[in-house]
Amino acid sequence: MANEQIIEKIYELIAPLNRKGIELKPDVTFASDLELDSLTVMDLVADIEDEFDIVLPLNLLPELETIEQVADAVEKIINKG
């Protein structure tokens, strides 16, 4: 379970993109729930990278479907770095 602060930060970054006003929860998915297209996801990934000062490799992205999965990945990368 990812750290609360990381999840909260990610909620903040998603908020402006949440055009359908979905309630943000850890198991919300980017593609089916938030309906973000691949270009928006790309910008979001860049924002997340800059926020946490990390690199989220492109290779990881296909496996990150929910907010929680992204938060877990971010946490892992921060702890490793």
Next chain:
Amino acid sequence: MDLLDKFDSTVALRDSLPFEKADPFKVVMEEIISETEAVIDGRHTILAGTNNYMGMTFNEEAVAAAKEALDNFGTGTTGSRVLNGTYGGHKALEATIAEFYGMEHCMVFSTGYQANLGMISALGGKDDFVIIDADSHASIYDGCSMGNATIVRFRHNDVENMERRLKRLPEDAGKLLVVEGIYSMLGDAAPLKELLEVAKKYGCMTLVDEAHSMGFCGENGRGIAEQLGVEHLVDFYVGTFSKSVGTVGGFAVSSHPKFDVLRLVSRPYIFTASLPPSVVASATKSIEAIKRSGNRRAHLWENARRLHAGLKKAGFHLATPDAQSPIIAVHLPDPMLGTRFWEQLLLEGVYANMAAPPATPSGVFLMRVSVCAQHTTEQIDEIITRFNRTAEKVGLALNP
């Protein structure tokens, strides 16, 4: 479970486009009259979307060399470069390209797509990082998927965005920066000087794909790196014969002393048949001709600037503020208007490329024109006239 069901949404999207009289995915060139004209569906058509930048497809020496090679060496090699597929012609072509680039080594691949696959997948190992521009060509993305490196992507042509990412990578790790000289959809040039200087500061090796800049950028036509005077910062070039060179095939060049080992480890080089001797012979002659083609280069740039200026004056929304390459792209507001524009333009007798996502960046819809050194000034003016007529017929608002 029908494995093709997963493409239903793609089919639905395509079916929703209002093609009536022509279909961009089913164009057949019935007759090729010259580098710049063809017959499509019985209509005499100006070709303005073929990437035949230097107009080399009917170069006399290249055609003659291909015929001679056919007679002397047959229709194909039936083998891999590392088995029976390397003829004298392949070695001579590699020497010609190495000399053209002023570098020590060259490897010829069967396509440019495979050259990118082969270079990126071999260079980027398990503990390495490959850093790419977000708008990279599919062959660069696929080269990344094929290899085992960690892939880092930065915003298109954004030096600062790239540097922020390079800063986060381990100092002593292997790093390969991959960028293009000219990006093929919008026709915009990369700020190569800044990109390469920053990449070198962070210890990257660099690979520049000059697919859409070879032939006419730089004094000798080597590409954007030559034009900007930063060739000393390039470790590897990748290029193709399918555009300015006028045939098919790809290559990589480098002065790295260990370069040749790639022939033993690069799978897209090894596990496919080599180019037929006729293609190799015409590519060699064409590249030699390109080197001497100062006047053609000058005329190509005149054509590009004339077309850009003419469309801009007419009020089209162009993808670049000036002509940065022979690719002149016009923004269209939506798929419906884009489709009708493309169709009407074809009926007017101009073949251009309809470019839509995901091939285009930022989800834009484009009418993409690529001009040729063999287009006459009259043909360029005719393209502009027909663009105007098409805009009027399909109701595209212009802002002159």
